[in-house]
Each structure stands twice: as C-alpha cells, then as structure tokens.
Amino acid sequence: MLDERKLKVLYAIINSYISSAEPIGSRTISKNYDLGVSSATIRNEMSDLEDLGFLSKPHSSAGRVPSDKAYRFYVNQLLKQNKQSIGTEKDIEIKEILANKSWEMEELIRNSAEMLSALTSYTAIVASPKLKTSKVKTIQLLSLDDLRVLMIIVCDTGIVKKAIYKPKNPISSDQLSTISKFLNIKLQGLSMDELLIQFENNVFEEMYKYKGVIDELIPIINDSIEDLTSIDLYSYGLTKILNFPEYRDVEKVKEFISFVEDKDLILDILLNNSSSEDIDILIGSENKYAPIKDISMITATYKIGNKTISKVGLVGPTRMDYLNLIDTLKIFSANITDMLNMLMGNQ
Missing domain, CATH: 1.10.10.10 (Winged helix-like DNA-binding domain superfamily/Winged helix DNA-binding domain)
Known part of the structure; x- marks a missing residue:
C-alpha cells in the first residue's frame, strides 16, 4: 500500500x-x-x-x-521483528535487578510493576494470577500454639495461601498431621472449583473422629479459595504521566488516574483483548472506552510451563516509544517467566 x-x-x-x-x-x-x-x-x-x-x-x-492507523502500521512492523534479546545490555540489567533479592512468587509478581515502571519511566500495571484452574498441591496444618493453627494451601502454580485457624479445643501436632494427610488424600490435585464440589458432597464424613475440626476448617478453606481465585491489580508510577506534555491539562491527568485505578476496567481490557502473541498492543481509538481514546497499552504475559498466570503492561500516550518499550517488555516478561519457572522447579 x-x-x-x-x-x-x-x-x-x-x-x-x-x-x-x-x-x-x-x-x-x-x-x-x-x-x-x-x-x-x-x-x-x-x-x-x-x-x-x-x-x-x-x-x-x-x-x-x-494517526492511530499510522501507529498500528508502525507497531505491526515492529512486532514482525524477532530480535534476539539474550545477552543484551538491557537483558543483563534486568537479570541483575532480579538477582538482587530472594523472591517469593507472589512478591515477584506484585513488585514487577514497580520494577518495570522504574526501567521504562512509564506507568506499569500487573494483574495477579487467575487461579480457578490451579490445583491443590498440598494442604498443611501446623500448630503455632495451643490456641492457633496455621493452615497453608500450596497450588501447582506456586501460589501459597496462609490462614490462621483458632480451634475450639486444643489439637495436638499428631492430630493435625493426621487431619492434614486426610485432607491431602481427598483434595490433592483438585482445582478450586472441584474443591467446592467436594465440600458440598460431604466427602469428609468418614473422618467422624475429627468431624468438628474439619467442619470448622471448611469455611476457612472456602475463604482462602475465594482469595485465590480473585484477581488483584497493582500499578506503579501513576505520576509519571505528568512527564508527557499531553498531560499538562489537569482534567486529562484526572481521567488517566481514574482509568488506571479502575480495576474492573483495566482487567476487562487485559483479559478481553489478548491474542496468541507474546505482546499485545492496544492503541488509542482501538479502545472501546471513550475517556481513554488517546491512551495506548502494551501488555505481555507471565507463564509457568504453558499456563499464563499473569499479565503485565505499560500505559501511556499514543505516541509511546513503542520500539524501546516493546523490546524492554519482551525481555522483562521473559526474565520474570524464567524466574517463576525456576521458583516452581520447572527449570
């Protein structure tokens, strides 16, 4: 053309x-x-x-x-370039940032928005895992003292959920071990939705000796499942939008901040505009929401194995520095993905 x-x-x-x-x-x-x-x-x-x-x-x-049409044409050409990023100065810098701390999985995902914003000087967002399809790897009950029991649910995606249980009567460590083994026999390998079905079917009735304890635990496990299947959104660098001359207008700044802080809106964009590509880019008027027609969003995925567990993105004006940002986001998401798989023992 x-x-x-x-x-x-x-x-x-x-x-x-x-x-x-x-x-x-x-x-x-x-x-x-x-x-x-x-x-x-x-x-x-x-x-x-x-x-x-x-x-x-x-x-x-x-x-x-x-125009947005020009940016789309330009971006599509950039996405066709398969640049080798391993060993580049940017790749080395990101590896050094990640190596400076011993990470837990949830902490790594949560803090990645801050790291990405610092690297790019743009506003960054990250959506925590959607784990309805995640499966229970193990459930542990550990005695903290006579009045408190720590329950730990570990998923196959590496997410760990902890909750404190206060039994009506003291429970010995041996009893907790017995209950833990029973729960694992019944629940190990089940998805979050399958867990709820097990509770509804009263599969624990045979454990009549500890029925009272298990009846007390079920609502706590239910609450934990609800937390695990929800999606949290973290953002960092909101005020960096002020560095762009397009946002010298106070009303435009307010619109931008309202957009980034609207969890439901951001999640709708992140979850409903994804493709099979490693990088997704939404440019200005391609967005269906009127107040943000002059905003672009570049997103990438974090994966464990072949399963996408999280999405990370950069938000800014339509004249974003696509060339550098696409490259940085590719390298960043690849390094985070590698670290997540390492934490899960997949490497």
Whole structure:
C-alpha cells in the first residue's frame, strides 16, 4: 500500500513526533533525515499520507501528527521483528535487578510493576494470577500454639495461601498431621472449583473422629479459595504521566488516574483483548472506552510451563516509544517467566 519513500517519510514523522510531541513539518524531516528528496517532495508525500489516513493536521498548525492507523502500521512492523534479546545490555540489567533479592512468587509478581515502571519511566500495571484452574498441591496444618493453627494451601502454580485457624479445643501436632494427610488424600490435585464440589458432597464424613475440626476448617478453606481465585491489580508510577506534555491539562491527568485505578476496567481490557502473541498492543481509538481514546497499552504475559498466570503492561500516550518499550517488555516478561519457572522447579 505504501511505497518505500512514503514509508520513510511516515517513519520519520512517527519517530520525530514520539520524541518531540510537536506537529512535524516537511522542513524538520528534510533537516533531520537524509531521505534524498526535497522539502517539496516530502510535503507532497505527507499530503498523500494524510489522504490515506496515516497523518492528521492539527488545527492552527502547518505540521502533521501520526494517526492511530499510522501507529498500528508502525507497531505491526515492529512486532514482525524477532530480535534476539539474550545477552543484551538491557537483558543483563534486568537479570541483575532480579538477582538482587530472594523472591517469593507472589512478591515477584506484585513488585514487577514497580520494577518495570522504574526501567521504562512509564506507568506499569500487573494483574495477579487467575487461579480457578490451579490445583491443590498440598494442604498443611501446623500448630503455632495451643490456641492457633496455621493452615497453608500450596497450588501447582506456586501460589501459597496462609490462614490462621483458632480451634475450639486444643489439637495436638499428631492430630493435625493426621487431619492434614486426610485432607491431602481427598483434595490433592483438585482445582478450586472441584474443591467446592467436594465440600458440598460431604466427602469428609468418614473422618467422624475429627468431624468438628474439619467442619470448622471448611469455611476457612472456602475463604482462602475465594482469595485465590480473585484477581488483584497493582500499578506503579501513576505520576509519571505528568512527564508527557499531553498531560499538562489537569482534567486529562484526572481521567488517566481514574482509568488506571479502575480495576474492573483495566482487567476487562487485559483479559478481553489478548491474542496468541507474546505482546499485545492496544492503541488509542482501538479502545472501546471513550475517556481513554488517546491512551495506548502494551501488555505481555507471565507463564509457568504453558499456563499464563499473569499479565503485565505499560500505559501511556499514543505516541509511546513503542520500539524501546516493546523490546524492554519482551525481555522483562521473559526474565520474570524464567524466574517463576525456576521458583516452581520447572527449570
């Protein structure tokens, strides 16, 4: 659809606008890019690109700005590039950041938004795992003292849920061990939904000696399952949007912050706009929500084995630095995924 010269002009305008946030004129392109043609020729190409919907001309400006259609074209070309990121300076930097601390799985996922925001200077978000399909690996009951018992549920995805149980009567460590073994026989390998079915079917009646204790434990396990199957959303770097000149308007800043803090809205976008690709990008008007038509979101997945357990993303104006951000997010998500699999013993 676009010949080589039009492509060069379009890419020059996109890169210039990403850097400057100012409408781009033909003289700027002629001065900063050696395209081998005159300013007049560049002007003609810009006019053609505008007619094709790749550029728009802001009111009161002689320059042009890229449209969402232009960004989509540009991004699709970037996504076709299979860059080898292992061993790059960025890859080494991310590995060093992750190696500086001994991580637990939940902590790693939760804090990844902060790390990603620091790396990119953009607002970052991360959705914690959706674990309805996760299965019970083990359930342990441990005595803390005469009045308290610690219950630990470990899932096959590495998520650990802990809860304190206060029995009506003291329970010895041997009794807790017996109950733990029984619970594991009945519950090990079951998904969260299957656990609830087991509770409804009263599969614990045969353990009549400890029926009272198990009856007390079931609501606690139920509450733990509800926590495990919910999705938490973490964001970091909200105020970094103020670094972009598009957000000098207080009302626009308020809209952006309201968007990022709207858990249901963000999760709807994250969960319903995913593809089979490693990286998903939603650009401006592609978003169905009117207040954020000038916002773009780049997201990637964290996986354990072949199972996606979490999504992480960067949010900013449509003139995001897609080239660097796509590369950084690919490397970042790959390193987090490697660490998650290492924590799970899959490597």
